[in-house]
Amino acid sequence: MGELILQAKHLGISFGGLKAVDDFNIEIKAGELVGLIGPNGAGKTTVFNLLTGVYAPTEGAFFLCGEKMNGKKTHQVVQSGIARTFQNIRLFKSMTVLENVMVAYGMSIKYKIPGAIFRMGSYFKEEAEYREKALDLLKIFDLDDKADYIADNLPYGQQRKLEIARALATGMKLLLLDEPAAGMNPTETADLLRCINIIRERFGIAILLIEHDMSLVMKICERIVVIDYGVTIAQGLPEEIASNQRVIAAYLGADEEEEDVPC
Amino acid sequence: MIDVKIPKEKKKGMIINLAGVLLLFGVLVVLCETGMLSNYIKGILMVCGIAVIMACSLNITVGYMGQIALGDCGFMAIGAYTAALITKAMESGGILVGAGAPNTLRFLIGTLAGGILAAVFGVLVGIPALRLRGDYLAIITLGFGEIIRVIIQNLKFAGGKGFSEGQAGQALIGINRLADLYVVFWIVVLTVVILFTFVRSKYGRAIIAIRNDDIAAGASGLNTTFYKVLAFTVSAFFAGIAGGIFAHYIGSLNAASFGWLKSTEYVIMVVFGGMGSLTGSIIAAVVLSALPEALRSFSEYRMLVYSVALVLVMIFKPTGLLGTYEFSLLRLFNRITGKSGKKLADKKQEVK
Numbered sequence: 001m002g003e004l005i006l007q008a009k010h011l012g013i014s015f016g017g018l019k020a021v022d023d024f025n026i027e028i029k030a031g032e033l034v035g036l037i038g039p040n041g042a043g044k045t046t047v048f049n050l051l052t053g054v055y056a057p058t059e060g061a062f063f064l065c066g067e068k069m070n071g072k073k074t075h076q077v078v079q080s081g082i083a084r085t086f087q088n089i090r091l092f093k094s095m096t097v098l099e100n101v102m103v104a105y106g107m108s109i110k111y112k113i114p115g116a117i118f119r120m121g122s123y124f125k126e127e128a129e130y131r132e133k134a135l136d137l138l139k140i141f142d143l144d145d146k147a148d149y150i151a152d153n154l155p156y157g158q159q160r161k162l163e164i165a166r167a168l169a170t171g172m173k174l175l176l177l178d179e180p181a182a183g184m185n186p187t188e189t190a191d192l193l194r195c196i197n198i199i200r201e202r203f204g205i206a207i208l209l210i211e212h213d214m215s216l217v218m219k220i221c222e223r224i225v226v227i228d229y230g231v232t233i234a235q236g237l238p239e240e241i242a243s244n245q246r247v248i249a250a251y252l253g254a255d256e257e258e259e260d261v262p263c
Numbered sequence: 264m265i266d267v268k269i270p271k272e273k274k275k276g277m278i279i280n281l282a283g284v285l286l287l288f289g290v291l292v293v294l295c296e297t298g299m300l301s302n303y304i305k306g307i308l309m310v311c312g313i314a315v316i317m318a319c320s321l322n323i324t325v326g327y328m329g330q331i332a333l334g335d336c337g338f339m340a341i342g343a344y345t346a347a348l349i350t351k352a353m354e355s356g357g358i359l360v361g362a363g364a365p366n367t368l369r370f371l372i373g374t375l376a377g378g379i380l381a382a383v384f385g386v387l388v389g390i391p392a393l394r395l396r397g398d399y400l401a402i403i404t405l406g407f408g409e410i411i412r413v414i415i416q417n418l419k420f421a422g423g424k425g426f427s428e429g430q431a432g433q434a435l436i437g438i439n440r441l442a443d444l445y446v447v448f449w450i451v452v453l454t455v456v457i458l459f460t461f462v463r464s465k466y467g468r469a470i471i472a473i474r475n476d477d478i479a480a481g482a483s484g485l486n487t488t489f490y491k492v493l494a495f496t497v498s499a500f501f502a503g504i505a506g507g508i509f510a511h512y513i514g515s516l517n518a519a520s521f522g523w524l525k526s527t528e529y530v531i532m533v534v535f536g537g538m539g540s541l542t543g544s545i546i547a548a549v550v551l552s553a554l555p556e557a558l559r560s561f562s563e564y565r566m567l568v569y570s571v572a573l574v575l576v577m578i579f580k581p582t583g584l585l586g587t588y589e590f591s592l593l594r595l596f597n598r599i600t601g602k603s604g605k606k607l608a609d610k611k612q613e614v615k
Contacts, residue, residue: 073481074482075487086479093476094474102465103483103485104484106469106484107484111465116464117460128270166483169483
């Protein structure tokens with residue numbers, strides 16, 4: 001395996017008295033795809049919010065390629081190389097598909113305000129260059145022919161894919177996918193799987209994936225981390241997780257609880 | 264940098280737009296020189312020009328970024344007083360005094376300085392204010408606008424009586440009426456061009472993205488605070504410029520005329536024309552400035568007509584007259600000549 005991309009050490013956050021995430025540890029290497037699963041409300045999205053600087057951790061630290069990321073703001077974290085998608089799709093709805101991706105290229109585009117308002121050479125050169133790049137990126141997701149569509153008018157599955165394309169345009173090293181297959185039908189899920197495989201091959205990035213679709217998780221994840229009530233209850237290969245008693249208990253309820261439920 | 268490749272279509276567009284502006288200027292010159300325009304009409308044109316600058320620049324904050332700011336006239340006041348005091352000081356110092364070029368240059372220096380100082384205050388107000396959104400931002404900008412106005416009203420060197428007096432001072436008078444219609448025309452053109460190119464760059468994209476989804480914009484690597492303050496500052500800068508023109512057109516300044524009601528008028532222009540359309544702002548600014556004058560013969564009923572016009576537009580076209588549509592001379596030209604016009608027009612329609 002390649003170099004260490006993400007390392008979280010004893011990461012935790014409390015909201016008042018509630019420990020939403022406690023002692024979260026993870027290591028992700030380049031090219032790895034790690035799954036993060038757990039029942040609803042387990043704290044998965046909170047982990048993502050910690051890793052993208054939305055929340056500042058109250059305990060522990062996390063590192064991207066050895067660089068400490070605590071206390072950085074969202075855009076600084078993204079510029080360092082962690083990008084994400086959202087559980088509820090968050091696209092720039094009134095903008096075109098191409099513009100959505102171009103926004104994420106914003107930090108790579110070099111021209112400054114004078115270049116922009118006086119339309120200097122750098123403006124045309126870079127706009128054309130990144131337009132090409134954006135179209136190339138959209139091609140992976142079969143969205144290049146829809147580049148001029150308004151993002152809001154795309155079907156659901158394509159909106160999901162566009163969100164991933166936009167995250168890729170930030171030029172990240174670690175991609176956080178928050179339930180990318182939620183609400184998708186089997187065909188769309190299969191298509192998504194194909195896209196994820198292509199971007200892994202093409203960009204060699206590390207991916208951390210939250211997903212409830214267990215067949216998808218078991219199929220593509222190399223390792224899985226399971227959390228429940230903010231605590232990591234299991235970590236390991238998919239086969240190990242599938243037969244782990246604590247995981248089964250967390251998902252299906254423990255034995256004594258089961259007795260309480262009238263049949 | 265050596266092989267500056269400007270796309271052919273873009274170059275053509277630039278030439279056509281330049282020709283269009285020159286034609287418009289030509290018409291203005293002919294009308295003025297032949298004496299077909301009375302001073303009354305010229306005055307209305309001047310007010311329209313100021314309104315166009317105000318509405319277009321305010322559209323950056325209110326329209327493209329979607330944040331209602333009600334303090335724009337505070338910045339206009341800063342620009343107006345700064346420009347007026349500078350040209351007055353230069354006059355008493357005997358710098359650049361004289362009909363023609365010296366006066367125009369003095370006017371431009373004062374106005375530019377007014378714009379710059381307004382922009383500085385834009386940054387200062389924007390950093391704390393833009394932490395808030397929506398109605399909260401509207402209220403806080405309204406507050407800042409009023410604070411600026413009241414402070415100016417009491418400044419001794421701006422015609423006030425000083426803070427200890429506790430009462431409003433007189434107007435700042437004796438400002439040279441240096442604003443020449445031709446010069447103002449070119450300032451308006453330059454403003455619109457700069458705002459247009461600004462919006463059609465990565466900066467404009469970032470600002471529109473922030474309006475769409477603040478959180479997603481941050482997650483796409485945009486420093487949302489920076490872009491918000493930037494948009495706000497751009498609006499403030501041009502409000503300052505408009506203020507400078509206003510001062511040198513009216514000849515005397517009274518801080519009371521920069522109240523929040525005036526700011527609201529410009530916000531109405533932006534909403535009326537379409538939030539996110541500079542063409543809309545231009546049309547709305549001209550129509551809403553000229554309408555009360557055109558309806559002068561109806562005397563009391565004119566404000567009624569004004570209000571009814573607003574209500575009707577909001578009912579039948581909630582996105583404003585033009586929504587986010589922009590008029591393009593190039594598109595019109597292509598359509599008329601029929602040269603690849605249809606294909607281009609279709610494509611634009613799709614984008615829309």
